[in-house]
Amino acid sequence: MTMAKRDTYTPESLLAVAVQVFNERGYDGTSMEHLSKAAGISKSSIYHHVKGKEELLRLAIARALDGLFGILQEPGAAEGRAVDRLEHVTRRTAEVLMAELPYVTLLLRVRGNTDTERWAMERRREFDQEVAELLKQASADGDLRADVDVRLATRLLFGMINSIVEWYRPHNGVASEGEQVADAVVRMAFAGLRT
Amino acid sequence: MTMAKRDTYTPESLLAVAVQVFNERGYDGTSMEHLSKAAGISKSSIYHHVKGKEELLRLAIARALDGLFGILQEPGAAEGRAVDRLEHVTRRTAEVLMAELPYVTLLLRVRGNTDTERWAMERRREFDQEVAELLKQASADGDLRADVDVRLATRLLFGMINSIVEWYRPHNGVASEGEQVADAVVRMAFAGLRT
CATH class of the missing domain: 1.10.357.10 (Tetracycline Repressor, domain 2)
Structure with a gap:
């Protein structure tokens, strides 16, 4: 099990992580799972910030x-x-x-x-x-x-x-x-x- | 079942099909199955022409x-x-x-x-x-x-x-x-x- 870190993200810093993953894997190839792993926080923590990966794409x-x-x-x-x-x-x-x-x-x-x-x-x-x-x-x-x-x-x-x-x-x-x-x-x- | 067409490919015409599939799906995302479907011939017919997809890439x-x-x-x-x-x-x-x-x-x-x-x-x-x-x-x-x-x-x-x-x-x-x-x-x- 990976240790999830405390969610200290701001919308902006979470966005920076998401954009990096999108650019590496392609937007289609990126799941909420990938974003959760890259950010080191749970999926539900991400959902606390945004509705889903499409909102992150829109913001970026x-x-x-x-x-x-x-x-x-x-x-x-x-x-x-x-x-x-x-x-x-x-x-x-x-x-x-x-x-x-x-x-x-x-x-x-x-x-x-x-x-x-x-x-x-x-x-x-x-x-x-x-x-x-x-x-x-x-x-x-x-x-x-x-x-x-x-x-x-x-x-x-x-x-x-x-x-x-x-x-x-x-x-x-x-x-x-x-x-x-x-x-x-x-x-x-x-x-x-x-x- | 798809009707396989007779293999009337030359190395060049098979290459043209393969390159189109590589460009559409990306080389990594292309399997011999995809090439077989796009060419309309069986995988073994493709193997009759080339050793595999990497040889097609090399030729292209x-x-x-x-x-x-x-x-x-x-x-x-x-x-x-x-x-x-x-x-x-x-x-x-x-x-x-x-x-x-x-x-x-x-x-x-x-x-x-x-x-x-x-x-x-x-x-x-x-x-x-x-x-x-x-x-x-x-x-x-x-x-x-x-x-x-x-x-x-x-x-x-x-x-x-x-x-x-x-x-x-x-x-x-x-x-x-x-x-x-x-x-x-x-x-x-x-x-x-x-x-």
């Missing part, structure tokens, strides 16, 4: 989405030329992804088997759509290369940003590492590699 | 790797300035990914639980390394922006190219669609989006 996804949609409310995303707003959103999306790494990783991996997952995918599409609109506007302003297809460019831009979750692991939380990555994303996407 | 991964490493032998990858060779390899990697979509998708998703998967990951790292060397050389030639970190740029470049497997679906095999995507990758990576 909400945290990722709040971070991403929050970007669109920032002055840098709302004022100025579209191309500069697009660059701001690109940089900040990379930053939020790294700051909220496990939460955004989960958001990017959901597959749509439950209502919560379908909601997550829908909201993610809405975010992509907002960025696509910025690209379209920047293109209409003549600030993007004329040979850029907006739909393709949006996909490749997010492909580049989202790929960061595959390899980025923060070391001792040094902010400068994340800044370097965000700089590199913005440089490659907007100025290109060639001199 | 070999096909993806042959495509990718073949690029490095092309004149465009072997002759000329490093930056032009890098651009050629970038374009061709995107093209091979789209031409061999299910095989490269499988390669990108293996996780390293078997010898074959570990070999796949090792070879994939070797390919990335070859491209990183080209980046380093192009940078030394002064043909890449001085503020580009080679390791980061390699990761973001592959992040952008590899993300194509997430959304690219060839319609009626029109080659021009793939060309548009490859063009967009090369433009964004080397020239950037901004005018």
